[in-house]
Amino acid sequence: MFHALFYFALTHLLWSSAGLLFFCKYASARDVWNMPWPVAPYHSYMDIVPMRFDSPAGLTSLNFSFSAMKTKDACPGRDIYIIFANARLPLVDISQNSLPEYFVEPSQPGVEVVVQPGQMAEVSLIRPPPGPWYIGGYLRGIDQDIRQKGLNQDKACRYLYMFLAKLAEPVKATRILPGDEISTTIDTDGSSFSFTVSPRTVNFEVQVMQCKPGPCNISLSYLSFISKEVVEDCSSEVNSTLPSCALHISSPPLNDLHIVKIKFMGDDTQNLQKREVVFKVLVQECLPLELGLTPLSCGLTAALDRVQSPFPQATMFSMVNTMSMSLMTDLMSAKVIAIPFTIKEPNDVGGTLKWEMHVLLFSNITASYQQVCGGLIYNKLPDTSLTGLDLCSEDIPGAVNLKYPVSLELGPEKRSIKRYVPYPQTGQWFIVLQTHCFADDSLTEIDCGDRVLVEMLLEIQRCVDTECSGNGRCDLTTRGSDFVTYSACVCDAEYRGYGCTDGRYAQSTTVQLAGAYLLTLSNLAFVPAIILSIRRGFFVEAFVYFYNMFFST
Incomplete structure (x- = not known):
């Protein structure tokens, strides 16, 4: 046993030294890299060891370089799968079969790269999102070779991977404050300006108020990691005022550094001329309900409190002053109700976010039908300034669309929903809800009356309701150099998926x-x-x- 341990330690030291020499040749002070780390055949998420690093806001790009190696030249070449994602643990094999019922399929599950020993793979991200990044690696397939254990363990082939994350320079931009009038001189190269928004922002608008001397041809552009570049071209032939020159951005990411570029588009005779421009950034927010203003297009409740258990991944979200784990919210307080809560590291990120909602009925309701729509939204709010905004038709992850007849004899299951989010992203989340009432089963909408109450339960839990559908066990571990804590289902009898619900390859009961x-x-x-x-x-x-x-x- 001593010889096996000594050989493993010596091998890991040699490969670490080789990796250190290799990356020192290409790395700089702004780069992040890890020592060679072994990978294992994937049976469950317990076979993945997450690595973590932080990326600042406002980077021009983030470039990943992945390399793989094997401990012996005689070992066969195998594909090493490397997965990474921003603000969340990257998921493996995302499909409808791998996720249990009522699970929200993430809009950004992560990126997967395949690399063989002795090779490198590169991935470049333009304007990457800020925050933590999680990286893991695994092998597909099961090693069926029969080998003697113990002192001969060192003869087994081992595969390792490394990564190098090159953090580019931040975008060169002048820092400004929303609401201030900014006077600047621009040319055909343009000028960039950066700013942040509050966590209540539903939209912002860049308005150019003056441009002189005329005529002015101006281009406003905005680039975010969650959307394609947005460009607005404005022109004024005679006057220096540009009343209609505005760039409107709906539902911006709340944790990013926003960058807007203003550029003068000169013609062949004036392409060297400069223009003096006056502009400002206007931000529209979702107002707190506690202000008592009516009517509100968007009403923000107080942030949910965290009731943390001494055990990992057992967090309840509630209003502490209510002395109850359930949340009661009146949907008639505003056109759209937003309920904020925060997912934190290290305990929350490795669990499952569960949301349950039940609509309460009262005997004095005049409508024949009610409809409650909404869902769970990460890092942004719906733009309630848009005319005719209807959450029932919006593309929201884990969308909720309950339409039911108003009858006290109606079973509660018709007025209830539940959603699960596997390994939720760290940061700001919102429950957004909107209600409609109808005189009949048609689209004749009427006033809902004084109140429409919903009761909710929100928590971080292990696996799926701390179980694995009866087809496996729920394990909890802390692994990696950053001590990431996460839970995962270890499935039995060839069941697969996040909650061991994928039985496509499972053994039948007779075979078991x-x-x-x-x-x-x-x-x-x-x-x-x-x-x-x-x-x-x-x-x-x-x-x-x-x-x-x-x-x-």
């Missing part, structure tokens, strides 16, 4: 029972040896045989 019976009945082969040993007086041997027969299953 046959295997158990054959394993148990095979122990009866010890019976002749036990009887013979007793008859000949070898009682110690008989006891050993009996012990093996009884406990070998």
